[in-house]
Amino acid sequence: MPNPFDFTGKSVFVAGGSSGINLGIAEAFAAAGASLAIASRSQERVDQACERLRRHGGKVLGRSADVRDFAAISAALKAAYDVFGEIDVLVSGAAGNFPAPALGMSANAFKSVIDIDLLGTFNVLRAGHQYLRKPGAAVINISAPQSFNPMPLQVHACAAKAGVDQVMRVLAMEWGGDGIRVNSIAPGPIEGTEGFRRLSGSAEVRQKMESRIPLRRVGTLADCADLALFLASPRASWITGALIPVDGGWSLYGGGLSSAQMALEAGAAPGR
């Protein structure tokens, strides 16, 4: 019986794939045999990530592109299609975040996160559709608990990620007939990432958080990558339109318990 988690001969595109959770996902697919294309704003970060991905022995392509720019992300997707052929797995994970109260956030600050997370995801999926394998492609959005749990200091990310998940649900309906599955992963706090550094900060906050996570630990890159591999595999062939948390049960506590709020309570200043 073929290994459902062998991605040899498949091609994977990861938007925002130059670091953190998204790079962890890209590496897992590279290790599973896939050809990888990644894009993010900084060419330097893209190049560094590509070097890392090449260690797994497969084909790797990196392009600088801002997901807010439809033409730029379209060009990056076309480049991947031209080299690898139809895209089997499309991951949309570019995001921006910083903790700030609504009154400490300019309209442009709110818009910058909406544009990267929500408009960016629309752009990646809208531009990507023509290059996806039909039938068979899997689209995975990287969401967050902010999508369904309101959190102080996170009005931009809460609004943006809720939108990201509605985009996911609508496109799961519109694209199901093409044989394309569209799902979202909502990671809890993942150690060693920029998001964790920005929102969770100190060892004290981490300890406080871990005591409130049902499984009593923060997450790892591998926790997220394993779920992405599963969602892209034939074992998930009847799953579409789903938002799946990978968070040790953290989100079961519901709204208001943001790590950023805990950091604030612990004396950290929100903002820059």
Ligand code: NAP
């Ligand atoms: P990260 O390392 O900062 O990842 C963000 C990536 O997006 C970077 O590669 C960045 O590269 C890219 N990016 C940012 N703006 C972009 C733009 N306008 N166009 C193209 N690429 C852009 O952060 P992370 O913490 O791993 O977060 C990754 C994803 O997981 C995000 O979707 C985040 O919301 C989600 N998440 C994270 C956590 C966590 O604990 N870390 C929890 C829940 C959800 P450039 O700077 O080169 O553009």
Ligand code: COA
């Ligand atoms: N508090 C309040 N406002 C802030 C802020 C903070 N900590 N950080 C940035 N802003 C505001 C800026 O002042 C600006 O508003 P203004 O024009 O009214 O002054 C607005 O946000 C946009 O900032 P800018 O730096 O021009 O945006 P950018 O598009 O270059 O960068 C960010 C986007 C701000 C989200 C930046 O942090 C980023 O690139 N993040 C990517 C990495 C990341 O966030 N990773 C974690 C993912 S979970």
